[in-house]
Amino acid sequence: MAVYTDVSDEDLERFLSQFPVGTLVSFKGIAEGVENSNYLIATDDRNYILTLYERRVAENDLPFFLGLIDHLAAKGLSCPTPVRTHSGEVLSRLAGRPAALVTFLDGIWVRRPKAEHCHALGRAMAELHLAGADFAMTRPNALGVDGWRPLFETFADDADQVRPALGGQIEAELSTLEEAWPRDLASGVIHADLFPDNVFFKSGELSGLIDFYFACNDAFAYDLAVSVNAWCFETDLSFNVTKARAMFDGYQSVRQLTDAERQAMPTLARGAALRFLLTRAHDWIHTPKDALVKPHDPIPFLRRLWTHREMTSAADYGLAAAP
Amino acid sequence: MAVYTDVSDEDLERFLSQFPVGTLVSFKGIAEGVENSNYLIATDDRNYILTLYERRVAENDLPFFLGLIDHLAAKGLSCPTPVRTHSGEVLSRLAGRPAALVTFLDGIWVRRPKAEHCHALGRAMAELHLAGADFAMTRPNALGVDGWRPLFETFADDADQVRPALGGQIEAELSTLEEAWPRDLASGVIHADLFPDNVFFKSGELSGLIDFYFACNDAFAYDLAVSVNAWCFETDLSFNVTKARAMFDGYQSVRQLTDAERQAMPTLARGAALRFLLTRAHDWIHTPKDALVKPHDPIPFLRRLWTHREMTSAADYGLAAAP
Numbered sequence: 001m002a003v004y005t006d007v008s009d010e011d012l013e014r015f016l017s018q019f020p021v022g023t024l025v026s027f028k029g030i031a032e033g034v035e036n037s038n039y040l041i042a043t044d045d046r047n048y049i050l051t052l053y054e055r056r057v058a059e060n061d062l063p064f065f066l067g068l069i070d071h072l073a074a075k076g077l078s079c080p081t082p083v084r085t086h087s088g089e090v091l092s093r094l095a096g097r098p099a100a101l102v103t104f105l106d107g108i109w110v111r112r113p114k115a116e117h118c119h120a121l122g123r124a125m126a127e128l129h130l131a132g133a134d135f136a137m138t139r140p141n142a143l144g145v146d147g148w149r150p151l152f153e154t155f156a157d158d159a160d161q162v163r164p165a166l167g168g169q170i171e172a173e174l175s176t177l178e179e180a181w182p183r184d185l186a187s188g189v190i191h192a193d194l195f196p197d198n199v200f201f202k203s204g205e206l207s208g209l210i211d212f213y214f215a216c217n218d219a220f221a222y223d224l225a226v227s228v229n230a231w232c233f234e235t236d237l238s239f240n241v242t243k244a245r246a247m248f249d250g251y252q253s254v255r256q257l258t259d260a261e262r263q264a265m266p267t268l269a270r271g272a273a274l275r276f277l278l279t280r281a282h283d284w285i286h287t288p289k290d291a292l293v294k295p296h297d298p299i300p301f302l303r304r305l306w307t308h309r310e311m312t313s314a315a316d317y318g319l320a321a322a323p
Numbered sequence: 324m325a326v327y328t329d330v331s332d333e334d335l336e337r338f339l340s341q342f343p344v345g346t347l348v349s350f351k352g353i354a355e356g357v358e359n360s361n362y363l364i365a366t367d368d369r370n371y372i373l374t375l376y377e378r379r380v381a382e383n384d385l386p387f388f389l390g391l392i393d394h395l396a397a398k399g400l401s402c403p404t405p406v407r408t409h410s411g412e413v414l415s416r417l418a419g420r421p422a423a424l425v426t427f428l429d430g431i432w433v434r435r436p437k438a439e440h441c442h443a444l445g446r447a448m449a450e451l452h453l454a455g456a457d458f459a460m461t462r463p464n465a466l467g468v469d470g471w472r473p474l475f476e477t478f479a480d481d482a483d484q485v486r487p488a489l490g491g492q493i494e495a496e497l498s499t500l501e502e503a504w505p506r507d508l509a510s511g512v513i514h515a516d517l518f519p520d521n522v523f524f525k526s527g528e529l530s531g532l533i534d535f536y537f538a539c540n541d542a543f544a545y546d547l548a549v550s551v552n553a554w555c556f557e558t559d560l561s562f563n564v565t566k567a568r569a570m571f572d573g574y575q576s577v578r579q580l581t582d583a584e585r586q587a588m589p590t591l592a593r594g595a596a597l598r599f600l601l602t603r604a605h606d607w608i609h610t611p612k613d614a615l616v617k618p619h620d621p622i623p624f625l626r627r628l629w630t631h632r633e634m635t636s637a638a639d640y641g642l643a644a645a646p
Contacts, residue, residue, distance in 0.1 A: 008434045023526060027431040028363065029354030040351065040363065042429070106365070108350040111331045203346060 007039070007052075007095050015094045018085040019101055021045065032197070035213060037097075040104070047104035049080060052097040057213055059098050064139045065212050066090045066100055068132070068189065075131040077124075078208035080105050107200025107207035115246040118231050120206040121199055122250025125191070125227065128209065129220045129255060132189030141192065141216040143275055145181045149174055151278050155285045162281050162298060170278070173305065177271050182219070182264040190223035191215055195230040221261040224251060225268035228317065229276065229304050237303045245318030262314040262321070269317070270308035277301035330362070330375075330418050338417045341408040342424055344368065355520070358536060360420075363427070370427035372403060375420040380536055382421050387462045388535050389413045389423055391455070391512065398454040400447075401531035403428055430523025430530035438569040441554050443529040444522055445573025448514070448550065451532065452543045452578060455512030464515065464539040466598055468504045472497055474601050478608045485604050485621060493601070496628065500594050505542070505587040513546035514538055518553040544584040547574060548591035551640065552599065552627050560626045562634075568641030585637040585644070592640070593631035600624035 007015075007027075016024060022045035030038040030049075037052040053062060066082045070090065073081040080102035082090035092099050110117050141147070152159075152170055159167035191198070193214040200207045224247065232243040251257070280298035287295040311317065330338075330350075339347060345368035353361040353372075360375040376385060389405045393413065396404040403425035405413035415422050433440050464470070475482075475493055482490035514521070516537040523530045547570065555566040574580070603621035610618040634640065 006434070009431075010435070024431065025429045025525060026427075031352035031354040104349075106348045108332075108347065111329070112333070202348060 011095055015050075015092065015099065016041075016101075018087075018092060019083050020086060021048065021083065021101070041101070048083065049102050049104055050094075050099065051102065052094060052099050054097065057098075061139060061213075062091050062098055062100070064137050065215060067137055068135055068215055069102070069212055071135045072128065072131050077128060077131045078105065078206075079212070080208075080210055105200055105208040105210055107202040109197045109199060110201055111196070113196050113231050113243070115240075115243050116204075117196075117199075117201065117206075118227075118243040118247040119250035120201070121194065121227060121231060122224070122247040122252075123254055124199070124206050124209060124250075125194060125223055126251045126254035128191060129188055129223070135189055139216045141190075141218040143192070143214065143279065144216070144218055144222075145178060145271060148274060148278055149178070151282060155282050158285045159281060162284055163302070166281065166302070169302070170274070170281075173270075173274050177267065177274060180267050181271065182260065182267060185219035185221055185261055185264060186258060187217060187219045189215060190218050190220060192218065192223060192226060194223065194227045219261075219264075219268070220255075221257065221264055222268050222272065224248070225265065225272040226275075228265075228269050229272050229301070233300075233304060233307075237300055237307075239307050241316075241318045248317070248319050257319070259321075262319050265314045265317050265319055266308060266311045269311070270305060273301050273305035273308055277305060334418055338373075338415065338422065339364075339424075341410075341415060342406050343409060344371065344406065344424070364424070371406065371424050372427055373417075373422065373424050375417060375422050377420065380421075384462060384536075385414050385421055385423070387460050388538060390460055391458055391538055392425070392535055394458045395451065395454050400451060400454045401428065401529075402535070403531075403533055428523055428531040428533055430525040432520045432522060433524055434519070436519050436554050436566070438563075438566050439527075440519075440522075440524065440529075441550075441566040441570040442573035443524070444517065444550060444554060445547070445570040445575075446577055447522070447529050447532060447573075448517060448546055449574045449577035451514060452511055452546070458512055462539045464513075464541040466515070466537065466602065467539070467541050467545075468501060468594060471594075471597060471601055472501070474605060478605050481608045482604060485607055486625070489604070489625070492625070493597070493604075496593075496597050500590065500597060503590050504594065505583065505590060508542035508544055508584055508587060509581060510540060510542045512538060513541050513543060515541065515546060515549060517546065517550045542584075542587075542591070543578070544580065544587055545591050545595065547571070548588065548595040549598075551588075551592050552595050552624070556623075556627055556630075560623055560630070562630050564639075564641045571640070571642050580642070582644075585642050588637045588640050588642055589631060589634045592634070593628060596624050596628040596631055600628060 012027065022043035025044055026042035028040045030040055032038060035056050036054050039050040041048040041050050069079050070082050072079050083101040084090055085092060090100060152174060156167055159170060191212060193211065198211040199209055227247060228244055231247060232240050234240055277298050280296045280301060283295040284298050345366035348367055349365035351363045353363055355361065358379050359377050362373040364371045364373050392402050393405050395402050406424040407413055408415060413423060475497060479490055482493060514535060521534045522532055550570060551567055554570060555563050557563055600621050603619045603624060606618040607621050
């Protein structure tokens, strides 16, 4: 939950006057999103989300993120669309921060996804992968396999404060995964953070994807591996293969996975678990105790990682061989 | 900013099915309000606010608060209106908490109010006082003059941690105000917390009042005294008499103040400053360091109190004698 930057009336008025939008009717901070400040803006024509980018988002990545959703929306994918200023810009400034106005997306995120939600997510993810194919900009995955060790080194000395022996376990995982990581899978633009709170549903149908601030170029199958971790574990952290199967089926109804992608799934899923373990452990250690936003507990991703280590084949994930 | 209680999909669906509202389109936590969890609910017919009442709101006060806004809205005052369930109830339960659904009020709150906003507020406050006259329920002001000493005693031993010698200053103020407090002024239902964030404006016009969770029966002029503190001090804590005069003028365009009310203003304003100093100092001391919501700094209300102590007459507040 987050509104880090307060916006004065005069600044808001000046900001909105740059855009071809209606008269302001309502302006409310939204208690969602941990990286940026988000406001719901209602005008007499429609609703928008105003995002103020806080320090953790690199300002020179913003043209990629905003350009991408502009591109995806033009391709028919349901996602927020940046509103251009009268002079054609998507990125502006407000209250000393980079800021963007995007269209409001109807729908609610599902707190307890069922298999049918996973199927719909898989389908939408494949559509995203196809729609991104001709997007001209690229952005390397800063949180991809080559970014994990440098990230670990920023907190390695304190890792065991999170949990005894955690540092050694991460060190061993890193060595294994750097060695085993598949580096020649089909790749392109991926979302890289398709957790349930970034996927909206309306009347049971998927209504759109939001929050593209980790989007980057990486293996398509890694996007699935992230969502296997995010959608297919129960609250007791048991793995639900029915949900994973539904997600893969949904995905393959749009884009068939290759044999190499299927075989890589146990490694990719293990890597995705490590990626979230690393960022959460980093935040756990580095977030001041009196910070506005509480860091997420990293340990559930250690437990997911243990589960993936037991899985040896694509079939363990409900991913059948090609027909 | 606050969303303390998370709501599952199933619980939300079950809750909403009790009400004659449209199909759910959006559900977002709102980063406003420090006492309760607030969500914006959009349906295909209109928008609502869902409030989950957290521990600080006494459950047996809720019928008063909800009954009051129901009454005021029926009288034509612009404020959120409770939505009744199919069986006619305004109070329900969700996620283990008392919960209510109210209509969404258009408008934004003004971060830096000008004199014209103060005039509009004064007018709306007087309309509220008149509209509440025939509301059948009553609720004593738990944070009125007789509640201040018991509240102070809950943190008196630690008061000097907030600021050296604060405890002694509060003790002296309490003695003075308990003695000088005017107890026979015209009274009725007051809002008691009309700070700028509880007053919405739309296209320059006041569009409604929200957050009646401190409403109670007390002197009408005390409601003005609270808003003098909340609206008529600049960010450097200097007193802006033009804004106070505008507020009183707006009020008296609807309801004329009596001589007794006018003469009491310096004492009432000083008491209102003490009331917010007390609650903020209490929260400052008792809020755990790692709490989700940061307590407000109490000292600006000590500084307001000093200002009021220098003011000896209604005229100092821009409050002229009756014509």
